[in-house]
Amino acid sequence: MDGFLGWVGRLGAGEVAAGALVFNVGLLVAALLAGGWLVRRYGYRRVAPVPGPVTAGEAALVAVAVLLNSAVGVAGWALWKAGWITVSTAAGPGVLLELAAFTLVMDALMYAAHWIAHRRRLYRLAHEMHHRFPDPRPATLFALHPLEVAGFGGAWLAVLMVWELSVPALGGYLVLNLVFGLLGHLGVEPLPARVRRWPLFRWVALPMFHVGHHLDASVNFGFYTTVWDRLFGTVDPAYDRMRHAADPAAVRAPNGLQSPA
Template sequence: MDDLLGWAGRLGAGEVVGGALLFNVGLLVTTVLGGGLLVRRFGDRRVAPPPGPVTVGEAVLVAVAVLLNSGVGVAGWALWKAGWIRLSGALGLRAVLDLLLLTLVMDALMYSGHRVAHRRRLYRLAHATHHRQVEPRPATLFVLHPLEVLGFGGAWLAVLLVREVSAAALGGYVLVNLVFGLLGHLGVEPLPARARRLGVFRWVALPMFHVGHHLDPSVNLGFYTTVWDRLFGTVDPAYDRMRHADHPAAAGVPDALQSAG
């Protein structure tokens, strides 16, 4: 890992910009192709209405999000080069603990920011853009107002400025964010009932958790966990019943589907 950090430190600005663009395009392609495979594989477990055709507006927002995310990555590299962000080459338990801490801190910040974003004036300004996608598809992860893209990126960089983090944990968090974002916008529930009933998924958000937020924006404001929704009373009252059901859509989703239509 130290060798990788040394290599990154020797890159020129042009190489970093090009690499950031290539990396973020790769994340988009992975989301669309991987998500498409999951939707086809688990199409019989749909928990949201099938989405319509992709619009020009959606495609433009996705492209802008990729560009802005690339810019955030370049800004992070510049802050690291300047010594403001500190990364270590630590692996093993230290990297695991750093990943856990980074994920939980970001989960709290994202819940707080998400709740604020649903205040009426702010909602109309930015977050309403994402909620036009009542029927999510994998690429909906990137259908965001530019202010929200920059807000998430800014929060992420701010957290990294606070303390040294393992570079491996940083990479792991990017993967965690992609996986939860992708699964939360599939519109299907790929996990079988036996897995969904495990105690860990009382606290770790299932794919249907964020889908429920698209169907009813007043509930399920968290991203990676259900902790903050349970603490502040914003979890969907039907969520645990749906989580335990053999067929989630038969345990409460249809009402939401009707209201969404």
């Protein structure tokens, strides 16, 4: 691990920028391929209407998000080089506890920011753009206003400036963030009812949790957990019934989901 950090430290800014761009394009391609497969595989468990064709506007937002995410990566490297961000090379079981703690902190910050973004005077500034796509698909994960992309990137860089995270925990969080974001924008529920009924999934957000926010923007502001929504009373009242149901969509829409004309 020390050798890897030493190699990264010797890279030039142009090399880091190119690497960050390749990395983020790779994440986008992986998300679209994996998400497309999951939608095809579990299309019979749809929890949101089938979205219409991808628009030019949506594609443009996705492209800008990839560029901005790459810029955040370069900014993180620069802050690390300057000593504002420090990381450790710790390994072992403690990394899992570190990852869980960091995820909970980020979940709390993202819940608060998401709730604030829905306040009337701020909603039209940025977050409204994401809700122009109420029927989510994998690409919707990246269809965000540039201010939101920069805001999220800035938030986790700010946390890293006061928290010396281990490299494995940081890598684990990046993977976890992509997985939860992708699952929350599939529009289908891959997990069978017997798994969704596990006590763990009362607190860990299922794919249908964020889909519920796209369908009703007044509920389900959390990302990784349901902890903060349950604590502050913003969880969808139908969520637990949907979580236990063999056909979750029938709980929300007894007459069936309506696809766009």
